[in-house]
Amino acid sequence: MAVGDIVLSLRTRDSIDGIGIVTDEYEYDDSYDHYGRKREVNWIATDINENILAMNGNKGLTQRTVYRLNRITLNDLLPIINEHKTKVDEVQEERNHVFIIDEINRGNISKIFGELITLIEKQKRLGMNEQAKVRLPYSKKEFGVPSNVYLLGTMNTADRSIAMLDTALRRRFRFIEMLPDVGALDGIVVNGVNIRRLLETMNKRIEVLYDREHTIGHAYFIELKDSPDLSKLARIFKNAVLPLLQEYFYEDYRKIQLILGDNMKNDDSKFISERKIDQGLFGRADEVDLDILESTYTINAAAFENPEAYRKIYES
Template identity: 50%
Template structure:
């Protein structure tokens, strides 16, 4: 079973983002992955289908990416009178979690049309916002689900009892309550019955929902996860992403979000897949809280993928291996070159294409790695052993007599 939280890490050009496609299908459609393991085009097409269906979301972290983009924030809007209003807008991660919650709520609502409670109260409408009942004498009335959920929470947490709702003692226990006294007192013969049913249904549906959730997973891919301020982006959710803290787990937790004031927990079928470029920031420098909650999968350079490519007598797999050995000695393994830079040679194994790869990609990268220390760059390229006309780097001659 794939880990709920995993990060693919390695130097640039090793195929980390490429690997997220197979990792996603391993979670969402393993039979398809097994059947089409040798066809990259088929796997990518299936991945795109899941992306279009919103079963997969893709986001890239950067320095400007914030908690408000990831979880929730305020957005200014203008109403019909031209007045500025601020509304809470869900970020990419919260909206993904909400999509699962909405799918489950449609299947596991506590009340269904036609159900009867108490002395003959009949449900004539029920959704996530309101339950409308028909009294035994034929008149209708409605109760907000937000009120019933809040009362059910108080009872489940021991703040109130069902008997308190029946007798009216709830006002003494909650003197500063914002509950509408008329709604609670006026329907004390039916509200306690509804609360008892909701609590029993919660326990029953929680177990059922766990089974459904395991079959209906969703994936959030976070590219370049170490480029953002992870602690600031995740905020209090850094604790909730732990498998043991997910909804339905043995030590499940929920938090109250700062803008919406909603209670929030992370479903157990949300998978997080990150990619991390080790040349940008070392693994040791990554937030410790994040490292503890993710499993790390190394994606090193793979010269074997280039072993069939030869350009003008140059074995490209050996070329990459030797260059990476030198980089590892002169710098470290986190800055090795990935095989992906040389993959275009598979379809165009020409000296011109190889020269273009070095000129436009490899040399600029080495300049950045070694802070324009040209001697080290020459060592990586083995320029010091070449004839001047064959070197990558040419040192201009200076005539001091002029």
């Protein structure tokens, strides 16, 4: 048993005399001579005589101490609770349930929700004035969505697929913007590098050179809170931050240099090193339009292990 479980009290093999909700964790009470194991229960319907044989698939109840009734759902019990004028809200609000659907914009909404796309609307939930139910195709039972079920869908607004987001989904969900939380990085210092200022400065530059939808999330750096190690910071930049910037700017290394402050550093602390093209590389200069040629860029591996390279991002 667990907190939030529904408990039915046996009356006869066909009926129950009480409905309750487990409200506390298991404890052992040695003041009892026998059966000292107990849990607190909030009894929301008592002194009743309800036959639940059909609801239980015509299987009789037994006098075993406690067992699970897999055939009976909360939806089956709500009419009984209503009939006895108990507070349905105590059942529904005792324990909230959350479903998280990651990258919901990439999914097939029809397959994810099916008929439930209507039932998840607030006014269509169980207990509401416009409550609605559907008959499930396999069990043939009527099903509705309780008001204590919350659906969270996550998506990256920089993702191109958001433009094709299902209209039905847009109408039923509230959209909450979650920008990077640099405050979560307060107090993280790696070899003198202030991680909050580091991310804050890069994101301000990204917002100018690209847009606010592509700012870098703080989650990349959270692991430094427990282990502020330079080699770990180097790994984050080498395997996550730099590849992300390369994708954002289509390997336009001049813009990547601006994000990382390389345009204001000496060569040793630059993450991206620039090398001018040797004009003799293509033979006679008068035969080649050198104006169309750009510098070449290389990643300076040594900079990732240099604390100065990170500090110069925000100290310039």
